[in-house]
């Protein structure tokens with residue numbers, strides 16, 4: 001693989017801005033909450049990457065960066081990576097996390113969401129919410145006085161994509177001019193990835209079966225962002241369309257949490273879109289294969305590919321902890 005661990009770099013669009021690595025001060029996010037990739041600016045992403053670089057290089061310096069802070073994890077869907085990386089990030093940085101599963105809070109059933117948000121604002125320094133309907137996050141964010149982080153909704157998975165962009169950046173030293181081909185469903189992961197690419201200037205080829213394309217509304221919005229960043233974005237129903245110049249092949253499950261009733265139809269429709277050895281062999285020789293996990297081997301990706309030399313899926317998963325720690329440090333330390 002020619003991908004290297006980087007020294008320094010700009011992610012950026014026009015190659016001029018430099019992330020402020022080395023800075024002792026945190027550059028807090030411009031927004032209170034992290035609900036959608038749309039709301040994140042390039043500066044926020046650069047600050048996040050710079051801090052993740054610092055934490056990677058000197059983890060001991062960040063053992064107290066979240067001391068005295070407590071976050072709530074309000075999860076209405078199962079989770080391995082997101083839950084555990086947030087919990088461990090808090091523990092390693094001197095803070096605490098309290099996990100509250102669906103049956104504990106019964107969000108919106110036991111009492112109105114706004115009452116939960118106001119109550120928890122009095123206890124926690126931030127919350128991570130994993131839910132179905134994105135509106136739950138928005139309603140929570142509107143009334144809470146603490147940062148609300150989207151730990152995955154039916155609409156978006158921004159923490160995943162911030163971490164994945166960091167993984168790509170750490171491999172290639174930049175995002176600009178890196179070509180990612182996403183093959184699969186227009187789901188929460190793709191939506192955050194589309195916005196992430198459009199903001200950072202990374203090129204993205206989106207390949208879906210006919211009828212599973214991203215919404216017109218999102219395509220319109222990312223085109224506007226891409227004009228600014230220089231990101232090249234394309235859409236196709238042909239898995240081979242842009243593989244020739246592809247640095248990274250990315251895929252995700254065909255049936256997301258909550259779509260189980262559509263399984264049979266989806267497995268039929270997505271069959272020609274499996275990331276297998278033939279697909280990988282058409283990309284650049286050193287191409288990397290990414291998957292947010294959990295993976296369904298034999299469906300969207302073969303066992304051979306996920307276990308093969310191009311796959312970085314477990315390094316990708318490991319980076320969730322690093323980026324989560326950086327993210328929490330930026331979002332929770334605003335008043336310090």
Ligand code: CP
Nearest residue numbers: 079080081082292293
């Ligand atoms: N990728 C990801 O979010 O994994 P979990 O669903 O296990 O949290």
Ligand code: NVA
Nearest residue numbers: 187189256257293294
């Ligand atoms: N698209 C998947 C992502 C899981 C991390 C889902 O929503 O189930």
